[in-house]
Amino acid sequence: MKNTVLQVATFLGALSCLGSSNAAETRTALVPLPSIGDFTDGDGWGVGLGLGVEYETAYEGSDEFEFEIDPAGGVQWRTGEHIFFWAGEAIGWRTLAKDAWLFQATVGYEEGREEDDSEDGRLDGLGESSSGVILLLEVRRALADDWRYFLDGRVLTGEIGTLGILGAGTCLACEADGTGWEVGAAVTFHDGELANRDFGVNARQSIDSGLPETDVDSGYRSTGVNVNYRNYLNENWQIFGEALYEVYGSDVSDSPISRNDYEAEIGVGFIYVF
Incomplete structure (x- = not known):
């Protein structure tokens, strides 16, 4: 996995060397x-449409990997320090306060795991896990x-249970238009409902x-690192990349559903910004 991440990072870095002298120099994220x-x-509408390709584990705890193509981008409306957005199955709002605090609230839909997510039949007999609206x-x-260094806290809760995330990150060679490299690390915790939905x-x-x-207790879930990249190739075309490596705690990795003690994914995509 490390070699794959390094190869993609090298590829993206080479693309960034193409320069973006004509690439949205006036944009301010x-x-x-x-x-x-x-x-x-600034104020007004913003629209970006594109596609991303990910190579990732087939489901939580899987040792099977698959390619997945997903839509990328979204529709946004900005007024001052507030952005309202719609992206995929989620709508939300984010705001900047005192130039140092970023708050975000998003309502979305989380799909459950299905038996045929495992081509090797390792989920046969488990049925479909719960789906539902999440906040x-x-x-x-x-x-x-x-924003060279920052702290990050997230709570995801809803019909599927609750997940908490505590993290920190650094932004490398970042520009005012939201381009550059971002590297972060995070620790996650889950309640009993979510733990048993995924691994019970x-x-x-x-x-x-x-x-x-198997009954999985609430508490510590995993520790992970992630990398994000974004750059404008010209005034409208944007390339992005992301990679994630997450190591599960012993309670999760001991579950018979877990065929690996980690989760990993890597992806790249393009967005046309109108």
């Missing part, structure tokens, strides 16, 4: 972080004037699948 897409240029609340605190095996599932009945 709400915050200069590549992980926070901003297609506006994401996030706050980031800049530790430097240019109840009595009925045990009978149907042959896996031992």
Whole structure:
């Protein structure tokens, strides 16, 4: 995985050397972080449409990997230090306060795991895990004037359970238009409902699948690192990349559903910004 991430990072870095002298020099993002897409240029509408290709684990705890093509971009409306946005199955709002606090609230839909997510039949008899509406609340605190260093806290909660994330990151060679490199690390925690949705095996599932009945406690879930990249190739075309490596705690990795003690994904894509 490390070699793959390094190869993609080298590829993206080479693309960045193409330069962007004509690439949206007048754009000013709400915050200069590549992980926070901003297609506006001050007040008004911003629209970005594109596609991304990811190579990732087939489901939580899987040792099977697959390619997935997803839409990228979204529709945004900005007024002052506020952005309202729609992206995929989520709508949300984010705002910047005192140039150092970023707040975000998002409502989305989380799809459940299905038995055929495993081509090797390792989910047979487990049925479909729950799907539902989720609410994401996030706050980031800049530790430097240019967001070179920041802290990050997130809570995801809804019909599927609750996930908490505590993280920190650094922005490398970031520009005011939201381009550059971002590297972060985070620790995640889950409640019992989410833990057993992803990694538990109840009595009925045990009978149907042959896996031992398993109850996963709430608490520590994983530790991970992530990399985000974004750059304008010209005035309208934007390239982005992302990579994630997450190591599970012992309670999760000991689950019979977990075939690996880690999750990994890497992706690249293009967006046309109108």
